[in-house]
Structure formats: structure tokens, C-alpha cells
Amino acid sequence: MSASLLEQLIDAFRVLPGVGQKSAQRMAYHVLEREREGGRRLADTLAKAIERIGHCRRCRDFSETDICATCGSASRDAHQLCLVESPADRLAIEQATGYRGLYFVLQGRLSPLDGIGPRELGLDTLAARLAEGEVQEMIIATNPTVEGEATAHYLAQLARQHKVRPSRLAHGVPLGGELEYVDRGTLSHAFGSRSEMPD
Secondary structure (H helix, E strand, C coil), rough: CCHHHHHHHHHHCCCCCCCCHHHHHHHHHHHHHHHHHHHHHHHCCCCCCCCEEEECCCCCEECCCCCCHHHHHCCCCEEEEECCHHHHHHHHHHCCCCCCCCECCCCCCCCCCHHHHCCCCHHHHHHHHHHHHCCCCCECCCCCHHHHHHHHHHHHHHHHCCCCCEEEECCCCCCCCHHHHHHHHHHHEEEEEECCCCC
């Protein structure tokens, strides 16, 4: 016997990250009880987005066009290239900093156990871009996880092969944080990568 339409709707909501059975059930009931018009709009927009949004040919970020607005902008500094794991990471940097360079979105990190190698991260595209000679600094902004660090190391080697200076985002004690509450790994890393204070 096939699942009812309600069961199919609940199951469809479970595709979202962090949404379990109970949350999916609440969402389905909410849409059916109070938000049918919003549900139609969501379904329509979702269908259009899945159909029309692809990846930028230059940076691999989500884009409706072959080249995204950031890569196509003449006001961005083409000498700096910031590498991030995901479009969400790119957006966070864009919103929190005054960075005016370009990006390259890996869409993941090296993870041999999951079958994610250099090819899956588009590193052949990245190497071709570095070979063009325009990029002078590659800012590696992968997450400070075991896989993120391994990816950063691999990317730094790739940058050096193309005579590009690799740099890494600083990691350490958060602004406003107290040392006694910072985890040991973060504190050890921050202590080991300490820098001289300016005058």
C-alpha cells in the first residue's frame, strides 16, 4: 500500500537538515491548517529555484547566470581569492567583513572516506584559475575541523605550485570570550599561533 499524501508531505519535509519526524509533522500540519497560500508560494519558488539555479562557472557559488554577480563585478579585487567550503560560508564573510576580493566555493572539503577528493571540490577549475596569473593571494577559509585543516594544507600546496601566496584565517579565542570557557583544542591552537602585538 502506498503512503498517503499527508505521509508523503511529512516525509518530504524531512529532506531539510535537522528536521526529524516530529518537526516535519508540525510543518506539514501548519501548512495545511494555516498557510496553504504560503505553501503554494513555497512550492512554486522551490520548483523555480531547483530548475534555474546552477553554479557560477568561475567560483562555483550558486547563480542563475553562467557568471555570478560577484565574479562579474569590475569593482572586486581579482588579486585576492578567498576559498570557502560552502555558499553559506561565503555569505557569512561577505556580510561580516569588508572583503572586496573574489571567491571560490569548494562545495565541501576533502574527505576520502566519503569519496570527496580534489575532483569533487573543483580543484582542477581552481588550478586553471590560478594558472591565469591574476591571483596573488589565496585566502583559505575552510572550517577548523580535521577535514577542513587537511583541505587547507592541500590548498596551500596548490597555491605555492602556482606561485600564489596562501594565507589562512586566524582561529582562536573568540572576541568577548573568557579563557576558562574556551575548549582545550581552540586554546592550544590560539596559543601556538600567537602574534606580536603592534605598538
